[in-house]
Amino acid sequence: MKAHTRSLRLKVAAIAAAVAGLLAVAIPAQVSSAAVDAKHVAASSSSTIKPTIVLVHGAWADASSFAPETAALQAAGYTVLAAPNPLRGLQTDTKAVADFVKQRTTGPVILVGHSYGGMVITGAALADPDVKGLVYVDGYAPDNGESAQALTNASPGSLLNVADPSTVFDVVLPSPDAPQADWDSYIRQDKFKSVFAASLPSTLTNVLAAGQSPVTFGALGTPFIGTPAWKTIPSWFVIGTADRLLPPVEQRLMAQRAHGTVTEVDAPHLSMLAKPLQVTKVILDAARSVH
Structure with missing residues (x-):
């Protein structure tokens, strides 16, 4: 059993490291000691339906920011889907993700949202009782x-x-007279590393900055309206203590009022790339809660 446990742990760690390597992310050696507990990876049987993991990226990013977690979760036997997040407006983005979940999944679902993706899953989750x-x-x-x-x-x-x-921002206007809410915003190339990815290698940061998906100012400024899903659905929070975009103190306050399970990591706003094994473990903890 110990040999099997060690094999599973190494498998997940190796895949996460390999994918991160493709993205030019250097995973510190000490992360190996925090690799996913094999009980979280293997605790399922043929009679147990594993939840589908749906990943929702945030502003100025895309699904590739979850690449290490995707590979590790797939290695653990989970179906993983990356939902489209149009980044056009909070209501339309929420509907897009809700429609995706309802039509692309069957059985239980764990919704994972990074950054602005959290705004979206907070509303989209209530559209599907699964x-x-x-x-x-x-x-x-x-x-x-x-x-x-x-x-x-x-x-x-x-x-x-x-x-x-x-x-901080570069903007692209859809028309010369477009209202500010419709402007597409990008993090300036010279600010992207400090805002988003401080501890990540500059080679990776430059690639991410070049490929960022724009978000409208309206999407960022529109209030969430309604009952948030975290009031009725269990929640887990990964908080990057070196986050310079969404202050950690604010993240803690949100987690506290949601009565969420909190994991803090020494990471910038892109915790998924800086600490992929720790983020994967939290997602697995959430997934196992419904087994």
Whole structure:
């Protein structure tokens, strides 16, 4: 049994490291000691239906930011799907993810949201009773009336909380007279590393900055309206203590009011790439809760 446990642990760690390597992420050696517990990986039987893991990326990112976790979860026998997050507006984004979950999954589902993806899963989860758990990775878990922008600025420490947005954002206008809510925003290339990915290698940071998906200012500024899913669905929170986009103190407050299970990691806003094994373990903990 010990040999089997060690084999499973090494398998998950190796796959996560291999995928991270393809993305030019250097996973520290000490992460190996925190590899996924084999009981979390193997504790299923032929009579148990494993939940589908649906990953929802945030603003200025895409599904590739979850690549290490995707590979590790697949190695553990889970079906993993990356939901499209259009980043056009909170209501339309929430509907897109809700429709995806309802039509692409059967049986129990764990929704995982990074950053602005947390805003989306907080509403989308209530559209399908099969959603059994929520995982927020450096994510927004809003209450009624709260927007991503308001939560970003609620506590000191965010590098996005600036007097002049042009010092942080580049914008693309869909038309010369488009309202600001419809402007596409990008994190400036020279700010991306400090805001998003401080501890990650610059080679990776530059690739991510070049390929970021824009989000409209309206999506960030629109308040969540309704009853948040975390009031009725169990939640888990991964909090990057070096996050310079969404201050850790604000993340802790959101996790506390949700009565969520908290894991803190020494990571910037992209905890999925900086600490993939720890993030994978939290997702597995959430998945096992419904076995």
